[in-house]
Amino acid sequence: NAGVTQTPKFQVLKTGQSMTLQCAQDMNHNSMYWYRQDPGMGLRLIYYSASEGTTDKGEVPNGYNVSRLNKREFSLRLESAAPSQTSVYFCASSSEGQVQPQHFGDGTRLSIL
Amino acid sequence: RKEVEQDPGPFNVPEGATVAFNCTYSNSASQSFFWYRQDCRKEPKLLMSVYSSGNEDGRFTAQLNRASQYISLLIRDSKLSDSATYLCVVNKGTGRRALTFGSGTRLQVQP
Secondary structure, three states, rough: OEEEEEOEEEEEEEEOOOOOEEEEOOOOEEEEEEEOOOOOOOOOOEEEOOOOOOEEEEOOOEEEEEEEEEOOEEEEEOOOHHHOOOEEEEEEEEEEOOOOOEEEOOEEEEEEO | OOOOEEOOOOOOEEOOOOOEEEOOOOOOOOOOOEEEEEEEOOOOOEEEEEOOOOEEEEEEEEEEEEEOEEEEEEEEEHHHHHEEEEEEEOOOOOOOEEEEEEEOEEEEEEE
């Protein structure tokens, strides 16, 4: 029953530090996504991967990098964290032919001081 | 103007009530529409897609009005467990990843 697994669930960083958020799905989905959610705003797409080996920028990619390591795993990296990146980050996946993300991970609550 | 607009609520209704939420979208080229549900401090979950002819899933009915560019969600016989934030999601009509999420409407069902 794992679905989409994100780690860590919580993290506090200092400005300028780097870190990688991990995401793995066990549903054999082709597409994976990274979103951020801020108070009073809808989820915003950071990066997207349609299939293993491909990644595309979303609405708010600046300050982030991603790696689609294999079909299961899609990681998000903050190279030099900034306070504006304080947010809740969600990874999601969907199967072939689906426009919408079908399954989300539990989220990572990230605070940048 | 936001691409997807929702009344943030909260909508406070008694158990058993019928409640409706509307969502308006600005891009007339949008082709795909969805409702998601998000519980407090949890991940969003896909509730239902919205089809042109309208569709129903148990107590939930979704409607689409392309001419007026709005989508609605009707919940009948509200349960305490329906308390959540409901997110309206619209695609931009230009690709699979191009979705816009509304900021959500909060529903609180009271005993």
